[in-house]
Amino acid sequence: MLEVENLEVSYGALMALHGVSLTIQPQEVVAVVGPNGAGKSTLLKAIAGLLRARRGTIRWAGHRIDGQPPEHVLERGIALVPEGRRLFARMTVRENLELGAFTQPAQKGRQAQLERVYSIFPRLSEREHQVAGLLSGGEQQMLAVARALMGHPTLLILDEPSLGLAPRFVESLFSVLAELKRDGMSFMIVDQNVHMALQLAQRAYILEGGRIVREGEAQRMLHDDHVRAAYLGPLARGTS
Amino acid sequence: MILTQQLILGLLVGGLYGLAAAGLSLTFGVLRVLNVAHGEFLMLGGYGAFWLFSLWQIDPFVSLLGVGPAMFVVGLLLYWILFQFVVKADEETRIKNSLLIGFGLTLVLHTLAIRFWTADERAVTTAYAGAVMRIGVFAVPLVRLSSLVLAFAVLMALHLFLTKARWGRAIRATAEDWQAAALMGIPVGTTYLVAFALGSALAGIAGALVSVSYSISPSIGMEWTLKALIVVVLAGLGSLFGSFAGGIVLGLAEATSVTLLGGPYREVVGLVLFLVILLLRPQGLFGGRG
Numbered sequence: 001m002l003e004v005e006n007l008e009v010s011y012g013a014l015m016a017l018h019g020v021s022l023t024i025q026p027q028e029v030v031a032v033v034g035p036n037g038a039g040k041s042t043l044l045k046a047i048a049g050l051l052r053a054r055r056g057t058i059r060w061a062g063h064r065i066d067g068q069p070p071e072h073v074l075e076r077g078i079a080l081v082p083e084g085r086r087l088f089a090r091m092t093v094r095e096n097l098e099l100g101a102f103t104q105p106a107q108k109g110r111q112a113q114l115e116r117v118y119s120i121f122p123r124l125s126e127r128e129h130q131v132a133g134l135l136s137g138g139e140q141q142m143l144a145v146a147r148a149l150m151g152h153p154t155l156l157i158l159d160e161p162s163l164g165l166a167p168r169f170v171e172s173l174f175s176v177l178a179e180l181k182r183d184g185m186s187f188m189i190v191d192q193n194v195h196m197a198l199q200l201a202q203r204a205y206i207l208e209g210g211r212i213v214r215e216g217e218a219q220r221m222l223h224d225d226h227v228r229a230a231y232l233g234p235l236a237r238g239t240s
Numbered sequence: 241m242i243l244t245q246q247l248i249l250g251l252l253v254g255g256l257y258g259l260a261a262a263g264l265s266l267t268f269g270v271l272r273v274l275n276v277a278h279g280e281f282l283m284l285g286g287y288g289a290f291w292l293f294s295l296w297q298i299d300p301f302v303s304l305l306g307v308g309p310a311m312f313v314v315g316l317l318l319y320w321i322l323f324q325f326v327v328k329a330d331e332e333t334r335i336k337n338s339l340l341i342g343f344g345l346t347l348v349l350h351t352l353a354i355r356f357w358t359a360d361e362r363a364v365t366t367a368y369a370g371a372v373m374r375i376g377v378f379a380v381p382l383v384r385l386s387s388l389v390l391a392f393a394v395l396m397a398l399h400l401f402l403t404k405a406r407w408g409r410a411i412r413a414t415a416e417d418w419q420a421a422a423l424m425g426i427p428v429g430t431t432y433l434v435a436f437a438l439g440s441a442l443a444g445i446a447g448a449l450v451s452v453s454y455s456i457s458p459s460i461g462m463e464w465t466l467k468a469l470i471v472v473v474l475a476g477l478g479s480l481f482g483s484f485a486g487g488i489v490l491g492l493a494e495a496t497s498v499t500l501l502g503g504p505y506r507e508v509v510g511l512v513l514f515l516v517i518l519l520l521r522p523q524g525l526f527g528g529r530g
Contacts, residue, residue, distance in 0.1 A: 069422075086420035098409070099410070103424075
């Protein structure tokens with residue numbers, strides 16, 4: 001389980017997170033909702049080890065992981081699917097997936113995991129030898145998720161997975177995530193498609209200006225006036 | 241006829257330009273650091289081969305097996321002492337600082353080489369140094385031909401490493417997107433280290449081949465850095481074989497200019513090529529991206 005306590009992260013003199021605290025229980029899906037520039041990506045990157053915390057702690061299964069390099073965080077079972085997918089565009093689908101299993105623990109079960117990932121995303125096995133940069137947007141997002149799964153995470157962190165996807169790809173992405181959730185994987189998800197993220201999640205945090213301003217059950221958030229006005233208005237609902 | 245003979249020689253030296261450029265391209269592509277001391281690394285490799293031959297009569301084509309790994313270690317140390325601090329900066333600062341460090345290193349290595357080995361020009365003269373293969377009226381120096389073949393073989397081996405090996409792929413991943421590589425659990429610092437050391441090893445091997453096919457002196461470094469830089473611009477980043485082909489293009493262009501315009505224009509043609517490519521095709525002849 002993940003425990004973030006009083007996390008502060010800054011870019012130079014600019015504070016991005018002002019003491020954020022949150023928890024994720026085993027097998028739980030947690031959504032983080034907030035406007036642009038609220039610090040959502042910063043929070044996710046700090047957990048994954050890409051950014052250093054100025055203050056505060058991040059614990060995972062009782063061990064402190066703040067200040068650890070990304071490879072150690074990943075080896076312990078936390079994988080981040082970054083915003084914008086960040087695939088290795090000039091490498092094949094297969095090579096991308098194999099790089100996802102780079103860590104020593106993931107190397108061992110690589111073949112079995114590859115088959116598992118292909119069974120979740122059959123499209124990727126058809127495209128195995130294609131260069132990632134030539135896949136469609138939907139396929140690229142599937143590959144980004146699949147690549148993260150190759151590292152055997154128990155907590156998968158998703159940063160804006162539906163950004164730029166056609167509605168039918170958003171549907172199929174979320175149905176895959178729901179399937180993984182049934183298999184017992186934990187998620188932390190940030191998505192502009194707040195409605196779908198909240199439907200997938202059990203609990204949610206609202207992050208505004210680098211602070212958690214509200215937290216609670218995701219179902220209740222869907223009917224919360226503040227949340228509805230700010231994130232589920234007629235405009236926001238139009239995309240879901 | 242003179243032109244054809246010159247083109248043959250140009251082709252042969254072009255392979256070494258390509259090998260020198262491949263090393264520079266590797267470090268630049270992966271670390272985004274321009275190592276202007278690359279030519280000095282080549283010079284060191286050349287002296288390594290020269291002394292192994294002079295002191296213990298070890299054939300340069302054999303001593304490559306030692307010079308390459310030795311320069312790999314030199315690269316590891318120099319990265320660890322100097323360049324590891326540079327790569328922590330953002331991209332623009334990286335380039336500036338790496339240029340400063342590289343120029344400093346150039347001066348130091350150049351001066352040390354003069355101090356220890358004098359400014360004399362040296363060459364490895366093996367028993368078979370004069371051997372020539374005749375094709376009709378044209379002469380192909382065998383040592384240079386072997387150097388070309390070896391340069392190609394070394395790049396082939398490196399290509400296999402980068403495409404098939406776990407760490408080779410990690411290096412390519414880091415070159416494409418170091419943050420994404422870090423998220424895959426690739427220790428980016430280590431891939432930087434290995435890529436830099438590999439670049440040094442390539443320079444060292446190129447230097448050993450230069451010492452046996454041509455000649456070396458403490459001052460050849462800058463000239464080779466320049467050639468490598470021209471080829472990198474010519475070929476574009478990202479492909480080893482692109483560098484090799486680019487090297488050969490430069491070799492052939494120089495040969496043509498030597499025949500048509502005379503020897504003094506040899507260096508000029510490369511620089512003109514450099515400018516023309518930068519103006520018309522900044523991503524390079526074989527480069528896919530800018």
